[in-house]
Amino acid sequence: MLSYTYSEKSGVHVSTPSAIHTMGKVQSIPKHETRLRHIWIITGPAGCGKSSVADFLAKRLNLPYIEGDEFHPRSNVEKMANGIPLTDDDRWDWLETLRNKAVEALESGAEGCVVTCSCLKRRYRDVIRIAGREADDVIVRFVYLRASEELLLKRVKARKNHYMKDDMVHSQFTALEEPDESEMDVISVDVSGNLASVQNLATERVRGCMEEESQ
Ligand SMILES: Nc1ncnc2c1ncn2[C@@H]1O[C@H](COP(=O)(O)OP(=O)(O)O)[C@@H](O)[C@H]1O
Ligand SMILES: O=C(O)[C@H](O)[C@@H](O)[C@H](O)[C@H](O)COP(=O)(O)O
Structure with a gap:
């Protein structure tokens, strides 16, 4: 079973597995012997730095990195390139694909993975959260x-070679449902600083969260 406690240090509610499922039976294991496998979902609207942060974090944690933008169907990319925001219906299959890719990475032996996905709305995050039900040692964190x-x-305007242009930023904010404190699995990181400081801050927050969980 997973239990939740609030951590002042990492600012998230952490879950600690007290048992694992083995062949349909629940077997209790000492906490210190548990190795948690994390699915880290790097979220936020276009231009917030998902790719830049995820790439850095994945290298630091030595985990595979799944770039969400690579899994959009061509129809979605064409819409976005033409300045047309995606609808919920355009997004469901994409979200499921990303969830499956993350689970596949763990199934093929990775100790965790890092995924970029804007996850603008709470119900989109809920689609990804289902991956945390795979096993008690699998934890989804946003x-x-x-x-x-x-x-x-400003950042999207300056970015080169991307189908998502600055005319899409406003619609991203219209769709955005910022996570609030009821979403206990979210680490919120201010990205107004320069890239290196944001990459380090996000990595620090992630490491802090892992440390809390291991106590
Ligand atoms: N903290 C930052 N400070 C300055 N520029 C940034 C920062 N984070 C990202 N960028 C730049 O902004 C643009 C968008 O970043 P990107 O990682 O592509 O965001 P996303 O994947 O969320 O759309 C890129 O050109 C990137 O180099
Ligand atoms: O780099 C970017 O500009 C974003 O990552 C961008 O590509 C986009 O946010 C989604 O992939 C589209 O999906 P949403 O409309 O759901 O954000």
Whole structure:
């Protein structure tokens, strides 16, 4: 079973497995022998730094990195490239694909993985959360990269070679449902600093969270 406690240090509610499922039976194991496998979902609107942070974090943690943008069907990419925001219906299959990719990474032996996915709405995050039901040692955590619309507009304008142009930023903020404190599995990171400081801050917060869980 998973139990939840609030941590002042990492700012998230942490879950600690007290048991694992083996062949349909629940077997209790000492906490210190548990190795948690994390699915770290790096979220936030276009331009918040998902790819830049995820790439850095995956290297630091030595985990595979799944770039969400690579799994959009061509129809979605064409819409976005033409400045047309995606609808819920455009997104469901994509979200499921990303969840499956993350689970497959763990099934093929990875100790965890890092995934980029804007996950703008709570119900999108809920689709991904289902991966945490795979096994008691699998934990889904969201890293929400928080920034103002104005700042992201500036960053997307300056970004080259991407189908998502600055005309899409406003619609991303219209769709955005910022995670609140009832979403206990979210680490919120302010991304107004320079890239290196944000990459380090996000990694620090993730490591802090892992440390809390191991206690
Ligand atoms: N903290 C930051 N400070 C300055 N520029 C940043 C920062 N984070 C990302 N960028 C730049 O902003 C653009 C968008 O970042 P990116 O990682 O592609 O965001 P996303 O994947 O969320 O759309 C890129 O050109 C990136 O180099
Ligand atoms: O790099 C970016 O600009 C974003 O990652 C971008 O590509 C987008 O956010 C989604 O992949 C589209 O899906 P949503 O409309 O659900 O954000």
